[in-house]
Amino acid sequence: MAEMFDIVIIGAGSGGCNAAIRAADLGKKVALIEYRKSDGIGGACLNRGCIPTKALIRSAEVYSLAKKMKAFGVSSDHVSFDLKDILTKKDAVVKKLAFGLEYLLKLRKVAIKKGEGEGS
Numbered sequence: 110m111a112e113m114f115d116i117v118i119i120g121a122g123s124g125g126c127n128a129a130i131r132a133a134d135l136g137k138k139v140a141l142i143e144y145r146k147s148d149g150i151g152g153a154c155l156n157r158g159c160i161p162t163k164a165l166i167r168s169a170e171v172y173s174l175a176k177k178m179k180a181f182g183v184s185s186d187h188v189s190f191d192l193k194d195i196l197t198k199k200d201a202v203v204k205k206l207a208f209g210l211e212y213l214l215k216l217r218k219v220a221i222k223k224g225e226g227e228g229s
């Protein structure tokens with residue numbers, strides 16, 4: 110038997126997730142459809158836009174500050190970075206926020222569906 114929803118939202122990006130949360134808070138039965146396998150919940154912003162870029166920029170900032178540590182009276186023999194570790198950290202930030210976003214949707218009983226949505 111077909112499932113029935115008050116609102117079906119196509120795309121689980123920032124826009125879709127916010128709309129789903131708001132609609133569910135207003136008492137609607139909501140489904141959220143996402144077709145991308147690489148981008149899970151959160152769309153471009155969470156998976157390859159705002160969040161990953163900010164995580165990478167933060168690593169660059171920490172490295173840059175560490176290079177200036179002598180000026181602050183702090184010393185260390187060697188300051189270096191490992192791109193693999195930086196990417197691991199970035200992935201961990203994305204994973205943590207994706208988990209949190211999915212939790213917020215599930216808490217509101219938003220049905221998350223994998224597949225391609227089409228308007229009629």
Ligand SMILES: Cc1cc2nc3c(=O)[nH]c(=O)nc-3n(C[C@H](O)[C@H](O)[C@H](O)COP(=O)(O)OP(=O)(O)OC[C@H]3O[C@@H](n4cnc5c(N)ncnc54)[C@H](O)[C@@H]3O)c2cc1C
Binds near residue numbers: 145
């Ligand atoms: C490198 C980069 C850095 C950015 N930095 C910032 C920033 O610092 N601050 C800021 O405000 N914005 C930033 N942005 C912009 C931000 O990512 C977008 O404004 C935001 O993602 C738009 O959200 P959206 O939900 O409209 O679209 P999207 O995030 O693109 O989400 C749409 C979702 O719908 C899915 N979809 C589309 N069609 C279908 C279909 N037919 N069926 C099922 N699913 C479908 C897509 O797969 C996608 O997951 C950045 C973008 C990039 C690329």
